[in-house]
Amino acid sequence: MTFPSLLASAVAPPLFSPPTPHRRRPHRRERLGMKTLRLMTVGGTIAYRALFNWTTPGMFIGTLLVGPLFQLLFFAYLGRQLQVADDRFYIVGNAVLTASLACVFGGTMAVANERRYGTLGHVLLSPRSRTAIFWGRVIPYAGNGLLIAVVTLTAGALLLGLRIPVSALPGLLLAMAAGSLACGFFGLTLGALGLRFRDVWVVSNVAVALLLLLTGVNVPAAGLPGWMVTVGNALPITHAAEAARRLAAGDGLAAAAPALGQELLVGAGYAAAAVILLKIFEVESRRRASLDAL
Amino acid sequence: MGSEYAIEAEDLRRTYRARTGWLRPRRTEVEAVRGVSFTVGRGELFGLLGPNGAGKTTTIKLLNTLLIPTSGMARVCGHDVEKETREVRRRIGYVFGGDRGLYDRLSALDNLRYFAELYGVAPRDQKRRIAELLDLVGLAGREGERVEGYSRGMRQRLHIARGLLHAPDVLFLDEPSIGVDPVAARELRRTVADLASTGTTVLLTTHYMAEADELCDRIAVIADGQIQALGTPAELRRRADGRRVVEVEAYGVPESAVDAVRDLPGVRETAVEARGALQLLTVHSDAHVDVQSDVLRELAGIRLGRVDSREPTLEDAYVAIVSAS
Numbered sequence: 275m276t277f278p279s280l281l282a283s284a285v286a287p288p289l290f291s292p293p294t295p296h297r298r299r300p301h302r303r304e305r306l307g308m309k310t311l312r313l314m315t316v317g318g319t320i321a322y323r324a325l326f327n328w329t330t331p332g333m334f335i336g337t338l339l340v341g342p343l344f345q346l347l348f349f350a351y352l353g354r355q356l357q358v359a360d361d362r363f364y365i366v367g368n369a370v371l372t373a374s375l376a377c378v379f380g381g382t383m384a385v386a387n388e389r390r391y392g393t394l395g396h397v398l399l400s401p402r403s404r405t406a407i408f409w410g411r412v413i414p415y416a417g418n419g420l421l422i423a424v425v426t427l428t429a430g431a432l433l434l435g436l437r438i439p440v441s442a443l444p445g446l447l448l449a450m451a452a453g454s455l456a457c458g459f460f461g462l463t464l465g466a467l468g469l470r471f472r473d474v475w476v477v478s479n480v481a482v483a484l485l486l487l488l489t490g491v492n493v494p495a496a497g498l499p500g501w502m503v504t505v506g507n508a509l510p511i512t513h514a515a516e517a518a519r520r521l522a523a524g525d526g527l528a529a530a531a532p533a534l535g536q537e538l539l540v541g542a543g544y545a546a547a548a549v550i551l552l553k554i555f556e557v558e559s560r561r562r563a564s565l566d567a568l
Numbered sequence: 569m570g571s572e573y574a575i576e577a578e579d580l581r582r583t584y585r586a587r588t589g590w591l592r593p594r595r596t597e598v599e600a601v602r603g604v605s606f607t608v609g610r611g612e613l614f615g616l617l618g619p620n621g622a623g624k625t626t627t628i629k630l631l632n633t634l635l636i637p638t639s640g641m642a643r644v645c646g647h648d649v650e651k652e653t654r655e656v657r658r659r660i661g662y663v664f665g666g667d668r669g670l671y672d673r674l675s676a677l678d679n680l681r682y683f684a685e686l687y688g689v690a691p692r693d694q695k696r697r698i699a700e701l702l703d704l705v706g707l708a709g710r711e712g713e714r715v716e717g718y719s720r721g722m723r724q725r726l727h728i729a730r731g732l733l734h735a736p737d738v739l740f741l742d743e744p745s746i747g748v749d750p751v752a753a754r755e756l757r758r759t760v761a762d763l764a765s766t767g768t769t770v771l772l773t774t775h776y777m778a779e780a781d782e783l784c785d786r787i788a789v790i791a792d793g794q795i796q797a798l799g800t801p802a803e804l805r806r807r808a809d810g811r812r813v814v815e816v817e818a819y820g821v822p823e824s825a826v827d828a829v830r831d832l833p834g835v836r837e838t839a840v841e842a843r844g845a846l847q848l849l850t851v852h853s854d855a856h857v858d859v860q861s862d863v864l865r866e867l868a869g870i871r872l873g874r875v876d877s878r879e880p881t882l883e884d885a886y887v888a889i890v891s892a893s
Binding site for chain 2: 309312313316317320321323324325329391392393395396397398399400401402407557560561562563
């Protein structure tokens with residue numbers, strides 16, 4: 275293939291398009307929507323494989339499945355010892371919380387690892403929507419978080435003998451999905467700081483510790499000072515854990531719906547915050563040349 | 569496309585400001601680009617030459633929207649690089665030399681697939697386009713391997729394939745042949761020349777004079793953040809007209825001997841380049857003055873290798889321009 279034909283081939287429209295009488299050609303807006311959806315799904319999946327550090331089976335199982343399960347067992351036995359709450363409180367709460375590890379660190383990796391590979395500049399040179407590029411990266415992390423939460427809840431329930439009504443399972447899945455998604459956007463918000471600050475991992479480590487303390491997963495909200503409860507209400511997982519506990523207790527989806535709605539609201543807030551921060555820091559990086567520290 | 573130029577830069581300036589220390593913060597300012605102005609015609613292959621820290625990469629980053637100018641104006645294909653970033657990004661490709669800038673854990677194919685999404689290559693064209701580019705850069709058959717196992721030359725070729733994914737109107741090549749072996753560098757030059765022949769505008773920065781001489785329609789020599797000379801390779805070469813160059817290979821030349829050579833009548837510039845144990849002393853003199861015997865007299869007692877007297881090359885012109893800045 276010669277160069278002229280090669281260069282022209284990517285931009286030139288096909289000379290002949292066979293008529294397709296049974297299929298309506300999508301409108302411009304629809305095509306744009308399809309392209310954006312593709313960028314979010316295909317692009318997000320490839321970015322996940324490129325940037326997530328724990329994709330190898332050993333790292334995935336060890337870091338994201340075994341470690342959190344022992345954390346769940348630790349708090350469940352501690353709870354039994356101290357008689358603060360029953361097993362359901364710890365098992366369900368910690369299972370929802372386990373999603374946070376993959377989501378918070380994943381969201382951070384989605385931006386910070388671009389610096390590590392020196393690819394951030396090339397990503398920012400894309401003419402495509404930043405919102406689609408980076409929201410798309412959250413989807414695999416949220417899926418990852420959901421998988422981890424389901425595995426941890428199943429293993430925890432089997433090991434400690436917790437019985438969950440079968441009718442509660444769809445609702446539980448929904449609660450864990452909402453928590454994972456909210457947590458993914460929370461991670462992306464932290465990751466956005468990676469456009470401005472090099473040591474963004476410090477923030478992620480602190481955030482994971484804060485989630486452990488402030489989401490009411492291991493310390494009941496009633497036992498926390500008021501300001502901690504307020505901060506906890508603005509964090510992901512808090513409301514998802516509450517909804518999941520209600521569902522596991524057999525209260526039904528209607529009883530869990532308000533908490534579920536609040537979790538989605540928190541997630542939407544972080545999704546918006548991430549986009550705004552990415553926009554601000556991208557402009558800032560061009561102004562301050564902070565990308566030169568790649 | 570409205571503008572007659574692919575690239576326009578007008579009094580472009582960029583200052584880096586840095587702050588170090590917490591208790592007693594110290595602010596530093598470096599003026600990397602100081603009033604750079606030039607235009608590049610559509611389809612032109614334009615070279616930007618200069619020593620390390622001259623402002624070449626900063627100029628490219630100002631033009632490709634990665635940096636905002638402190639002052640001045642630049643347009644690519646008629647679009648302002650500061651305000652119309654999306655329009656500019658649609659039309660440019662960026663390739664830089666070195667090992668980084670690729671996803672090591674992914675294969676070459678997945679790297680290209682991802683950037684095809686990011687750079688807006690239509691889904692129906694992606695497969696064919698990627699296959700063509702892999703073939704073009706000689707990575708066909710190796711595209712399934714992880715990039716972490718690639719040699720520097722292979723990475724460089726992948727960089728180029730990525731830069732061409734969306735068939736950009738303007739391609740920025742920032743020292744693309746750095747660290748590449750001579751055979752690969754020759755192939756790279758042929759690729760760049762082919763690109764320019766198809767109408768793609770290329771802005772190339774390089775340290776290699778032969779590369780610039782062979783490829784570029786025009787060259788701007790940049791030093792200290794300012795353009796010191798601009799013209800065709802032939803025009804720049806004439807900057808060294810009226811000169812003669814003496815090269816002496818020596819071992820252990822003391823600074824005092826270099827100073828003595830520098831003070832000889834008729835000598836314009838003297839440079840010493842270390843090449844392992846060997847030092848290459850390059851002496852520029854007026855063409856009508858034969859300084860060779862005087863130079864050898866000043867180096868008496870020092871172990872010498874090859875001694876050569878020759879006409880100036882583009883590299884000598886470049887040294888003369890940069891030394892005068």
